[in-house]
Amino acid sequence: VPDVTIRHAGIGDISQLVEMRRALTLEDEDFSADRPGYEGDCTSFLEEAIRGGRWHIWVATIGAMIVATMFVELVDKVPRPVPEHRHIAYLTNCYTRPECRGQGIGTRLLEHAQDAARAADAELMLVWPSQRSVEFYRRAGFEGTDEPLTWVAG
Ligand SMILES: CC(C)(COP(=O)(O)OP(=O)(O)OC[C@H]1O[C@@H](n2cnc3c(N)ncnc32)[C@H](O)[C@@H]1OP(=O)(O)O)[C@@H](O)C(=O)NCCC(=O)NCCS
Numbered sequence: 001v002p003d004v005t006i007r008h009a010g011i012g013d014i015s016q017l018v019e020m021r022r023a024l025t026l027e028d029e030d031f032s033a034d035r036p037g038y039e040g041d042c043t044s045f046l047e048e049a050i051r052g053g054r055w056h057i058w059v060a061t062i063g064a065m066i067v068a069t070m071f072v073e074l075v076d077k078v079p080r081p082v083p084e085h086r087h088i089a090y091l092t093n094c095y096t097r098p099e100c101r102g103q104g105i106g107t108r109l110l111e112h113a114q115d116a117a118r119a120a121d122a123e124l125m126l127v128w129p130s131q132r133s134v135e136f137y138r139r140a141g142f143e144g145t146d147e148p149l150t151w152v153a154g
Contacts, residue, residue: 004067004105006112009050009057016066017057018042024095028130056116060096060105068096068105072113074120085123085153089113092127110140118153125151 009017021042022034049055049071060068071093077086091113096106117125126148129137134149142149 003062004108005061006109007059007061009046009059009069011047011050013059013066014043014046014050017046017059017069020066020069020095020097021093023097024093056113056120058109058113058116060109062100067100068109070094070106070109070113072117072125074117074122077123086121087117087123089117089120089122089125089153090127091125094127094133106136107140110137114140114151114153122153124153127151 018039022038025031046057049057054074056072056074058070058072059066070091073090073092074087075090077084077088091110094106094110114125125142127137127142127150128148129142137149137151140151142151144150
């Protein structure tokens with residue numbers, strides 16, 4: 001897709017990410033109003049996540065609009081006295097706005113997430129897929145039959 005930029009999220013992206021997290025939740029569950037505190041909790045979480053080194057938050061943008069996002073948390077492995085990968089990568093909050101789906105944007109974001117996880121010395125990536133997204137992850141190399149699917153960085 002032309003004009004789609006993929007980059008790390010910044011503090012200025014937080015309000016869109018809070019809204020997209022709400023939209024992702026609403027696709028699975030019917031709710032009529034936010035839990036009190038959602039906006040504040042999610043905003044604080046994102047501020048910390050963006051400033052810290054543990055989360056890689058990827059966004060695909062067209063102009064000022066975020067059209068898709070993916071979050072990867074690098075979980076530390078305890079060091080061992082033999083050569084060992086440093087992290088396990090946990091993939092979550094994968095969301096493309098409905099009107100932008102099926103154009104390969106999610107696949108491009110996932111490729112970025114996988115490249116970055118490999119570069120950060122992750123051993124593998126885990127995702128708990130929704131029923132409909134299993135094929136999407138399989139095409140990107142994720143394997144497994146029971147949840148979670150895992151992608152071995154190789
Ligand atoms: C999964 C998702 C991020 C893919 O983003 P995308 O930008 O459409 O990705 P691509 O265009 O690269 O891939 C399209 C594939 O996604 C899958 N897909 C399409 N609609 C989907 C939906 N509503 N939910 C889940 N997966 C979907 C299909 O496998 C599709 O392939 P197809 O067009 O051959 O059927 C996006 O569909 C989405 O946000 N879905 C709703 C939220 C969700 O299920 N997230 C994953 C939770 S773990």
